[in-house]
Amino acid sequence: MSVAAGSQIASPEISFSSGGDSTIRRRLLLSLIFKWVCRLMTYGALAVLAVLLTSIVWNSLGRLSPGFLVNHYSMNPARCGILAGVWGTFWLVLLTACFSIPIGVGSAVYLEELARDNVIVRVIKVNLSNLAGVPSIVYGILGLTAFRPMTLFLQELFDGRHAINVMGLFRVRLLQLEIFDGNVLVGAMTMSLVVLPTVIIASQEALRAVPSSIRIASLALGATRWQTIWRQVIPAALPGISTGVILSISRAMGEAAPLMMIGVLTVASMCPGGIESPLQLITNPTRVLSVPFDQFTAMPVEIYDWSKQPDPQDRFTAVAASGIVVLLVVLLLINATAMIIRAKTARGLKW
Amino acid sequence: MRECVKLGVYLAMVLMVAGCTVESVDAPGSSAGEAPAAAESSKRIQVDGSSTVAKVAAAVQEEFESRFTDTKVALKVTGTGTGFKEMIAGRIDIANASRPVKESERSDCEKNGIELLELKIALDGLTVCVNRENDWVDSITVAQLKKIWEPGSAVKSWKDVDPSWPDVPIALFGPGEESGTFDYFTEVINGKEDLITDNYSASADDNVTITGVSGEKGGMGFFGCAYYFSNQDKVKALRVSSTESAADGVLPSTESVQTGAYKPLSRPLFIYVNRKSLARPEVQDFARFFLSEGQAQVSKVGYVPLAEADLKASVEALDAATSAK
Numbered sequence: 001m002s003v004a005a006g007s008q009i010a011s012p013e014i015s016f017s018s019g020g021d022s023t024i025r026r027r028l029l030l031s032l033i034f035k036w037v038c039r040l041m042t043y044g045a046l047a048v049l050a051v052l053l054t055s056i057v058w059n060s061l062g063r064l065s066p067g068f069l070v071n072h073y074s075m076n077p078a079r080c081g082i083l084a085g086v087w088g089t090f091w092l093v094l095l096t097a098c099f100s101i102p103i104g105v106g107s108a109v110y111l112e113e114l115a116r117d118n119v120i121v122r123v124i125k126v127n128l129s130n131l132a133g134v135p136s137i138v139y140g141i142l143g144l145t146a147f148r149p150m151t152l153f154l155q156e157l158f159d160g161r162h163a164i165n166v167m168g169l170f171r172v173r174l175l176q177l178e179i180f181d182g183n184v185l186v187g188a189m190t191m192s193l194v195v196l197p198t199v200i201i202a203s204q205e206a207l208r209a210v211p212s213s214i215r216i217a218s219l220a221l222g223a224t225r226w227q228t229i230w231r232q233v234i235p236a237a238l239p240g241i242s243t244g245v246i247l248s249i250s251r252a253m254g255e256a257a258p259l260m261m262i263g264v265l266t267v268a269s270m271c272p273g274g275i276e277s278p279l280q281l282i283t284n285p286t287r288v289l290s291v292p293f294d295q296f297t298a299m300p301v302e303i304y305d306w307s308k309q310p311d312p313q314d315r316f317t318a319v320a321a322s323g324i325v326v327l328l329v330v331l332l333l334i335n336a337t338a339m340i341i342r343a344k345t346a347r348g349l350k351w
Numbered sequence: 352m353r354e355c356v357k358l359g360v361y362l363a364m365v366l367m368v369a370g371c372t373v374e375s376v377d378a379p380g381s382s383a384g385e386a387p388a389a390a391e392s393s394k395r396i397q398v399d400g401s402s403t404v405a406k407v408a409a410a411v412q413e414e415f416e417s418r419f420t421d422t423k424v425a426l427k428v429t430g431t432g433t434g435f436k437e438m439i440a441g442r443i444d445i446a447n448a449s450r451p452v453k454e455s456e457r458s459d460c461e462k463n464g465i466e467l468l469e470l471k472i473a474l475d476g477l478t479v480c481v482n483r484e485n486d487w488v489d490s491i492t493v494a495q496l497k498k499i500w501e502p503g504s505a506v507k508s509w510k511d512v513d514p515s516w517p518d519v520p521i522a523l524f525g526p527g528e529e530s531g532t533f534d535y536f537t538e539v540i541n542g543k544e545d546l547i548t549d550n551y552s553a554s555a556d557d558n559v560t561i562t563g564v565s566g567e568k569g570g571m572g573f574f575g576c577a578y579y580f581s582n583q584d585k586v587k588a589l590r591v592s593s594t595e596s597a598a599d600g601v602l603p604s605t606e607s608v609q610t611g612a613y614k615p616l617s618r619p620l621f622i623y624v625n626r627k628s629l630a631r632p633e634v635q636d637f638a639r640f641f642l643s644e645g646q647a648q649v650s651k652v653g654y655v656p657l658a659e660a661d662l663k664a665s666v667e668a669l670d671a672a673t674s675a676k
Binding site for chain 2: 073074075076157161162163164165166167168171173180181182263264265266267268269270295305308
């Protein structure tokens with residue numbers, strides 16, 4: 001049977017449209033059905049997304065205004081704004097990127113380019129994918145137990161009454177810094193744990209996609225291993241790495257659970273370091289120094305809180321919806337940046 | 352040769368870092384043992400605790416910060432129990448609580464050298480509600496509530512509570528055990544905190560309770576007054592009677608809560624101030640604000656302001672604590 005069907009397909013007279021064999025027609029029908037099932041599933045998912053987005057945008061209409069971006073939290077829904085969340089998320093994501101990009105890309109380079117294939121490396125590689133699937137709240141608990149106590153230690157260290165004695169030769173007095181509990185630094189370190197597995201895996205994929213002929217050619221021309229990695233492999237893998245990094249950073253923006261664990265503010269009327277507008281970054285740059293040690297809140301935390309606020313006229317729904325729209329716009333901007341970076345860096349590659 | 356020099360420099364650096372020790376020195380301009388004065392710019396009050404009280408605190412904070420522009424209130428909402436844990440750890444100045452502090456929590460505070468000042472700031476009533484289509488019950492006694500909610504309760508339908516009620520299956524909703532409302536309800540109704548029937552759906556979000564009750568004809572739930580005042584059209588509140596007879600039932604309202612007539616399901620809300628923090632003028636101002644301008648905010652967010660006498664008692668307690676300094 002299968003031999004007969006096979007020979008008929010092989011013969012040039014039989015076209016798919018004319019059929020000729022019931023088996024082929026049945027198979028074509030099956031493939032058509034399968035195609036439509038897949039299509040319906042895709043469209044179905046898109047339809048649900050469209051309904052959700054429409055209802056969010058609909059709810060936010062009338063509430064979303066420029067004022068929403070520059071106001072602080074308020075129990076009066078008409079005055080409520082997301083300023084503290086925007087700045088908190090900005091600093092959080094910035095610091096998270098500072099931690100997770102060097103560590104993540106470095107680990108990927110080590111695992112793909114330098115490490116010998118032994119048991120330990122294999123165990124690490126397998127567990128990376130496991131870690132990427134761990135719920136973020138688990139990392140939150142890790143941050144709570146591992147990083148939050150660090151605040152107390154730092155508070156004591158930077159109370160203006162401690163100095164570092166270098167081998168008895170000289171003393172460096174430590175600054176008096178104000179370090180608050182639940183600060184941006186602890187948040188960013190926790191969030192780095194959340195995104196690191198994804199960053200490493202994405203970077204590994206990108207490095208693996210670089211043809212080995214490039215490495216071999218570079219080494220054959222007398223370049224050292226370091227020169228090969230730094231000047232050939234990483235530039236070639238950059239589009240993939242940057243896409244992976246930006247996508248995982250945008251995941252960090254949407255996470256609320258790990259932040260709640262480390263004691264982030266719920267109702268915030270202050271921005272980290274007291275910086276409330278981009279202009280202050282220029283006029284008062286010293287404030288930036290206090291940002292990592294200041295308390296903060298983030299957009300998803302505020303949205304979560306608003307969605308739980310009861311109100312007779314249900315006005316906080318509109319506030320929460322507006323917050324979601326702001327978060328979505330920022331996420332789309334970041335993803336668009338990822339695509340542009342990918343396109344730009346990929347154009348420079350010639351192989 | 353160059354390699355050797357490099358190696359030497361690295362080794363020296365490692366040794367220097369390893370040889371570092373942290374030591375305590377006197378801060379400039381302050382005598383030993385005395386904490387250096389906090390920087391001028393950073394008047395900040397750390398507040399954590401009950402989500403019920405947080406609504407009041409957030410509204411008061413807003414008014415307070417518009418008046419005292421150099422002070423910021425850092426407000427977290429984690430629940431009464433967690434708030435006290437933070438207080439015990441010495442991380443906060445004020446703990447919001449929807450129940451009085453437990454003896455164990457107070458003694459843990461004292462172990463860490465933290466003394467608490469209890470201030471009553473508002474009143475809250477717990478509302479017991481049923482579906483709007485429920486036409487057989489308007490008033491209920493505490494004994495009947497206990498029969499429904501106690502652990503191992505055999506009540507499956509309304510008929511099991513009172514034979515004159517119809518045979519409609521009963522569906523129970525309420526906050527989870529992390530909530531102060533839950534602690535309060537179980538203590539008052541079931542006689543012992545945290546004891547409750549297994550047969551109910553718990554949710555930290557009171558809106559879920561309201562949705563559940565309004566979706567089931569035999570539904571019943573409990574939550575704070577504020578939620579009922581905001582959702583009067585969705586559920587029906589029951590009169591609650593503290594006596595044997597359901598006819599003595601009282602409906603939850605501002606007056607009945609304030610006068611204490613709505614027994615036993617109305618309760619005071621507290622802030623617990625770390626007495627050490629009271630030495631800071633901004634903490635004093637904030638605590639005082641709760642008892643003055645803040646009282647107007649209390650009713651705005653759906654709770655009941657203190658009756659005259661209670662307010663006076665709170666103010667006097669605060670005065671005594673601050674003048675002792």
